[in-house]
Amino acid sequence: MARAPAPRSSPAARPAWRRRLSITLKVLIGLGVLALGALVTAVYIAKAQLPSFEDLKSSPNGQMIRVHAADGTVIVSIGPSYGDWLPFDRIPAVMRSATISVEDKRFYSHLGVDPIGVARSVKVRYDRGRWVQGGSTITQQLARNVFLNNQKKFGRKFREWILALAMERKFSKSEILELYLNKVYYGGGAYGIDAAARKFFGHGANDLTLSEAAIIAGLVKAPSNYSPTADAQAAVDRAGVVLRVMAENGDISPTEAAEASPQEVKLAPEPRQNSVRYFTDWALPQLEMLIDETEKPLEVWTTLDLSMQRAADAAVRKNSPAGAQGALVALDRDGAVRAMVGGKDYVSSIYNRATQAQRQPGSAFKLFVYLAALEAGKTPESTEVDGPVSINGWSPRNSSRRFSGTVTLRTAFAYSLNTVAAKLGQMVGFTTVADMARRFGISSTINTQPSMVLGTSEVRLIDMTRAFASVANKGVAVTPFGITKVTANNEVIFNHEVDRSRVLVAPYVAAQMTDLLQTAVNTGTGRAAQIGRPVAGKTGTTSASKDGWFLGFSSGITTGVWMGRDDAKPIAGLQGGTAPARAFAQFMTAAVAKRPIEQFETEVTLPEWQLEPDEQSYFGEPDDAVFVDENGDPVAAGGVPAQETYEAGQGVERPSARSERPVPEVDPGAPPPEQQLNQDWIDRVTGRDPRQAPPPNQPRNQPPEDERPYQ
Structure with a gap:
């Protein structure tokens, strides 16, 4: 005699936890879809608002101030200094490789934000109890340097991600790297690799050696700490890290890394600072009380007589x-x-x-x-x-x-x-x-x-x-x-x-x-x-x-x-x-x-x-x-x-x-x-020369009512 089939469980008989899990998953999926839609919308809105590549090339970072003496001579330039703009194909390959190796080795594979880098940053934050690695890609750094500030807040970081994703949609990887290498700050007032090369080595970036490129690439992390003019040994040590990473990534051979000698790089002498700086250090802070302009480049004309x-x-x-x-x-x-x-x-x-x-x-x-x-x-x-x-x-x-x-x-x-x-x-x-x-x-x-x-x-x-x-x-x-x-x-x-x-x-x-x-x-x-x-x-x-x-x-x-x-x-x-x-x-x-x-x-x-x-x-x-x-x-x-x-x-x-x-x-x-x-x-x-007659005495000044002009 055949057994009758068991009756199917009704929905009401399903466990409550399964129902809650199902609802939660559906809500999360819905929120995820909405968040993705909002993200895509925000990225494309940001993309539409981004300046053109040519506009970004011409926009300066920071305010330039040129100070003139009374005769018009420029006695000091204060603020960011820029060298020649180098198109992508004129940037030395060793400079591109050094930068990508030490700053963003997955530059050519991510979409502007590197999830692996972010995860690594969070893990280090958890292990050490403080933010040590930012996990920022080259695109994110460019977005921050051009459009944002360095405040370590989530709101700023979220805007940075949006801008980085938008820039990846609007510009090619070569354009982003060109903008980055010509605009990033390398310390000493130098923006861009050409200004940095001229400041630290006395020549343009066209002729950078492997050791010089490693020194410059190492400056981005902490320009004031690794500047060759501030701490030469720190700059050499940091360049060694860059060379090792380049070898690990296959950008250079171990032999090339071993033969490079950052410690033997000859630095350009610092320009002599003369007593004119006492005057400019006193006069320029007064600009805050005299004018409101904080972005446009300024020409400041002063009273200083150079002779x-x-x-x-x-x-x-x-x-x-x-x-x-x-x-x-x-x-x-x-x-x-x-x-x-x-x-x-x-x-x-x-x-x-x-x-x-x-x-x-x-x-x-x-x-x-x-x-x-x-x-x-x-x-x-x-x-x-x-x-x-x-x-x-x-x-x-x-x-x-x-x-x-x-x-x-x-x-x-x-x-x-x-x-x-x-x-x-x-x-x-x-x-x-x-x-x-x-x-x-x-x-x-x-x-x-x-x-x-x-x-x-x-x-x-x-x-x-x-x-x-x-x-x-x-x-x-x-x-x-x-x-x-x-x-x-x-x-x-x-x-x-x-x-x-x-x-x-x-x-x-x-x-x-x-x-x-x-x-x-x-x-x-x-x-x-x-x-x-x-x-x-x-x-x-x-x-x-x-x-x-x-x-x-x-x-x-x-x-x-x-x-x-x-x-x-x-x-x-x-x-x-x-x-x-x-x-x-x-x-x-x-x-x-x-x-x-x-x-x-x-x-x-x-x-x-x-x-x-x-x-x-x-x-x-x-x-x-x-x-x-x-x-x-x-x-x-x-x-x-x-x-x-x-x-x-x-x-x-x-x-x-x-x-x-x-x-x-x-x-x-x-x-x-x-x-x-x-x-x-x-x-x-x-002390008069008796051969020279003294000038005749002038009339004595009279009481107050006689106020004759005098010199």
Whole structure:
């Protein structure tokens, strides 16, 4: 008897897990189809939006900036540099092979994204706990370099995949490789293999050897780490990796790999960086405040005078003491920076001591003390008693270690008498002096302790030079600037306009200050700064000869010079009237050589006979400047309270070179003796040639109501 067939299971009897699995698979398949459709759609949309091959060839990476001197000469090009564009058939085969081997060995087989490379990257990420390998193909790298950035985010990575797939649909493999090798960044500002070959080896990419191609191909992974100019050994080691991979892939034979010698590759010498870079490093960051353009190539026109820059560089190098640094800034009458030297050697130190360093100015700070006194009603002929003075326990003394009785302000300024400066500061108020310094452009912190009149507040050279330039400009503010014009694609997008509207002091005050400054050069501490034409200026020397300054002006050019050690250690013999004044004179002689001689409309009166200076006075004696501790109390060098130092008679003693001609002590309360001048003495003190008649004295500046123009 035949058995009846078993009844079939109904759908309801099927296990629940099978139903859920079936539904899940269908949903996943549906989502996959939708995702694939979305991906294909996104790829073709991206393909339609991609620029043409010719457009991509002509589009630069990054912003090029060419900087011009005042005469139009290009002094530096900043930004990406490009060599010749090499078509695919002109790119050396070893360069193509080296790049593909080390960057994307399945370049000719994938569709723009390499699933194997991605999987390997994920595995390494899992093993090491961080992203080490990106798994990016050459096409992906090209898409990132041209269209995206280097942020390691999934959103950016997804866009990179879309673009890479789209580029593979639009361009051939040879076109992609041509774009890549001509546009990828190889370090040192070089984009493309030709620029890299010229930078590192001194010749074009047409003539690359196997070893050179291996070095360049190895740079893409980390241009800053493997750059031959930054780390030659790292570049050689990386090239060895490239050669080994090429041999493993069959692009070269093991013998060729063994015979290649990356360590024997001769590198092109680095171009010499001169002091012009101090100026461009200061000026170019200002572009962010002047313009908004960040993509178009820029032409930046500056104020730098190349002949003056060369003269400034030579003056600083020649006159700076051994082991010391030097800095110089020269401003034209409108504030244009004509020369800037931030140190003796830019290659060894890019630190700009002209604009960044803050140092004590010594007696050069007395400019603001006397400006405040002149504005308060004093005149160069006003008298003060050079005698003992004590202000809140602080008792300054003069470098000559003596007092000279009643003297004019002209004499006191010419010989940098500390006691008179202290009395003037007390008279007008130390806060008033600080306000005057701030008014004239001192941007650093200024203390208001009594010792501040001797220059205990740290200042910048460019700020001090600006202050002296404002005095030369008849009391009208001078603002230093280095950029005159900026163009983008021949369109002017910035033009500098000089502001001449801000008056700092009345013209008569500036004229009287010029009178004092000219006297300091003609007969006082700044005598070494004479250049055969009218010069006005002031020396500055800090305690223990740590800093030497000279600042002055002539024929429309104002120049500031600073010298000292970066570690602020003393320098034997450094005084404002020696090396800095000589550097000033050397530079200014060249700087104003082609400018007409300009007379100051002030009368230079010789100091009183009893203050006939000794040789040391001509070189700007240290100012016995003191420091201010954390409580604001004056402290001398070494941490000894200033008043104790002065009362004990300590300090730097320098024997007079003319001690055989003693100057009699003068009773501070006695009237000045009758002056007894003769022509021999005048010629000796002023250094004038007796065969040449001195220029006639100009009329004395009158009170405020007489504001005659002057230079």
